[in-house]
Amino acid sequence: MFAALASIATYLRSVPHFETWSVRDGLSVESRQAQNALDIRYRGATVGDAKGASSVNVSPVLEVTLIVPRGDSAANELDAAFTALLAALHGHKVHGASATRDGWTALVLNQVQTFDPMDKDAGCQLLFTHSKRFSVGCSAGC
Numbered sequence: 150m151f152a153a154l155a156s157i158a159t160y161l162r163s164v165p166h167f168e169t170w171s172v173r174d175g176l177s178v179e180s181r182q183a184q185n186a187l188d189i190r191y192r193g194a195t196v197g198d199a200k201g202a203s204s205v206n207v208s209p210v211l212e213v214t215l216i217v218p219r220g221d222s223a224a225n226e227l228d229a230a231f232t233a234l235l236a237a238l239h240g241h242k243v244h245g246a247s248a249t250r251d252g253w254t255a256l257v258l259n260q261v262q263t264f265d266p267m268d269k270d271a272g273c274q275l276l277f278t279h280s281k282r283f284s285v286g287c288s289a290g291c
Contacts, residue, residue: 166233
């Protein structure tokens with residue numbers, strides 16, 4: 150699951166709109182002082198559709214926070230970043246995902262929330278979900 154998070158961050162660093170932004174995934178050392186930033190984290194996950202002791206479906210919520218400095222250009226910067234992020238992630242399949250039940254499904258935007266971290270910054274949070282079936286093996290007695 151966390152390799153998928155790192156893969157998403159790497160992918161976003163290559164998106165032309167975000168090449169000059171700080172893309173933080175909580176796994177790499179990144180400056181928290183950057184003016185324009187994306188902060189990518191898993192907020193949690195739902196777990197369902199367990200097939201006995203052999204597999205389980207995990208659906209993490211990917212929280213992507215857009216952060217820009219407050220000012221006259223903040224609305225335009227957020228609009229452009231929102232559009233670029235939505236185009237980049239909605240429908241994106243994490244590296245290695247496939248159409249099989251064992252691959253990650255495509256990311257789907259589920260919610261947009263306000264984000265008001267400090268007086269000097271403005272932003273919003275986009276919440277995406279995707280899922281993957283994990284085979285967990287079988288212990289004695291299966």
